[in-house]
Amino acid sequence: MTAEAAVWPLLAIDRKGRGSLVDQIVGTISTMVNERQLGAGTKMPSVRQFAKCNGVSTYTVVEAYERLHQLGLLSSRRGSGFFVARGLPQAPSAPVANQPGLHSEIDALAPELYSGQAEALPVGAGWLPPEWYGENTILDAVRHAMKIPASRLRGYGHPLGFPALRQHLAATLSGELFAVEPDQILLTNGATHAFDLVLRTLTRPGDVVLVEDPGYSNLLSLVRHHGCIPVGIARSEAGLDMEELARQAALLHPKLMFVNTVLQNPLGTSLSHAQAHRLLALAEQFDFWLVEDDIYRELALPSEASLAAMDGLRRVIRVGSFSKTLSPVLRVGSLCASHSLVPELLRVKMVAGLTTSEINERAVFHATGTRGYRRMVERLTSQLEEARERTLEALDGVGLRPLARPRGGMFVSAGWSEAAPGRTGRAIADAALRAGILLAPGEFFTQRPQDTGRQGIWFRFNAAYAANPQLLDFLRDVLRTRR
The missing domain is CATH 1.10.10.10 (Winged helix-like DNA-binding domain superfamily/Winged helix DNA-binding domain)
Structure with missing residues (x-):
């Protein structure tokens, strides 16, 4: 010793x-x-x-x-x-729970970041205004789906998911990204359900799971819920910190890593092809799975890197979703995996909740199969580009600087580089709630203490709502009190 x-x-x-x-x-x-x-x-x-x-x-x-x-x-x-640490906060002397709570007003309203039912301005939310999605296309698809044959109402539906949608998705992915067959696709209740199935299938309590930091907020809680140990790998405008990733992989022998290759949430950046190749090489060297969160792919440029395309689904599991281009209420996602892995993922899906909703999957099939769907996505991408530019300009006007310049997508993460004494993003978000504004502070997306971090206080802003005068007036007031 x-x-x-x-x-x-x-x-x-x-x-x-x-x-x-x-x-x-x-x-x-x-x-x-x-x-x-x-x-x-x-x-x-x-x-x-x-x-x-x-x-x-x-x-x-x-x-x-x-x-x-x-x-x-x-x-x-x-x-x-x-x-x-220096400048110690008052920490609880009793054992803490699995996931440290936020113990503030925002705890009670955190579910509103997903529900869409809050009256507050949804600046921190992950959905777009309904009119941006092409309401007629979606409503027509739902009405069409409700005409499901009576014979289909007797069973639970196909275990893998609605066959026609899987065939359509396989044809689309094979034509645009990588060759995949319909029986390699498993439909889920959105992307988070897909992440849950992967964790249930491939991990055991005590396994190390690598995540991006900052990264998808719900994922940290999900990893901990399964008894796994989430270890953050720094992500910035330059991409993933590959040296840190190599050190952690060598030390901790992770079971898998979740990565948002394209239009990462919350930064809006994409990995370069060189970084994607390096990531695949590290996964091969240290023998861990890569779960590619690819839900923003349709909003990105066709030339962006794809881990699934580079790897051919050998050790990459690709997760997709239609919530960003159609509507989050439909709750339809997908898993693409190797022929050898799909049967076990399917077994876990059936054990945990049987089949997914064929009516929802039929609605997505009818919506994505229309001639107007591609035009709708192009229009959505154009609207988001204009909204991001307005957001960057508006936030700059109230003293907030972006953590990274987004390459596309829905989000801009920005804040103040230096934290004011006694102020945190969480406290500001609490005040915003009282003012009728739903903010998503950086604490939702990182494992690192935000007020002592190198990035100061920051928030993830939804570009569709962030140029609103109500928000900008609130941020000006916050800026004045920081001085």
Whole structure:
């Protein structure tokens, strides 16, 4: 045992207690920090040293350190490890839950970011105004779908999903991206259902799962729900931090990684072809799956990189959705995978919830099969381009700078480079809710403490709503109080 490990106190871990080992470690270290038993700047033992000293797995220590980092109690220095953070916040002394709560007004209304029922201006939401989707096309498709033959009302539908839609999707993908057969496509209740099926099928509690940071907000909770350990890989305008990815993959042996290749949420950027090739090489070298979140593909340029096309679905699982080009209410997504993997994904789908809605899938089939669908998508792309430019200009006028210049899509992430003392994105979002504005603060998308991070306070803005005078007036007021 090293000298550093020898002076580290053994923690009173109750292996028969109700709290998980991670909860106990986080709670105990939180108490030690707040009671100044561990002073600011104290170097923590390495993951392996802590694990050996306390008789726990390295995976347990990784998750505990990550949570303490999220709480602002620990900071990390590249190549040096973890340290007790300076300027400590008041952290809870009791064990924390699996996912640290937001404990603010925005907690209660966070579901409204997905429901579409809130009265607040949906600046932080992930849907577009209904009139942008081509209401007539969608309503006609729904009416057509409701004419389902009576004989189809007796069963649950095809386990893989409505055959005609799978055939149409296979033909479209084969013509535009990569060769795929209908029986390699599994239809789901949206992209999040697809992510859930992948996690259920390929991971076990304790597995490390790599995610982008910042990245899709719901994914972190989903990964933790399955007992896996999410490890963030930095994503910026330049793409993924490939050196960090290589280090984490070598150290932690991840089971899989979720990546938004094109028009990433929340940055709106795309990976270059060179980065996509490097990512595939690392996945091959360290033997982990890549789950390509490809739901924004139709809004992107045809020349953008595709992991599924480069890999041929050997170790890439491609997730698609129609929520961004038709309507999120239809809840139709898709999984494309290798012939060998689809049967197991299908088994898990049936065990977890049987088949998906054939009526919804018929509606999507009729909508995407019309001559006007492609024109509708082109019109939508043009509207979004104009809206993004207006948003960038409007936000610049109230002092917010983009984290990255979007290459397309729905979102602009922007904020102030320096955090004002005592102010966080979460607090500003709470105030926005009281003012009738639904904001999505950076805390929703990152595992790193936002107010101490290098990017300051930032928000994800939906370009369709962000140039609204109500929002801009609110942000001006916030800017004045920061000075």
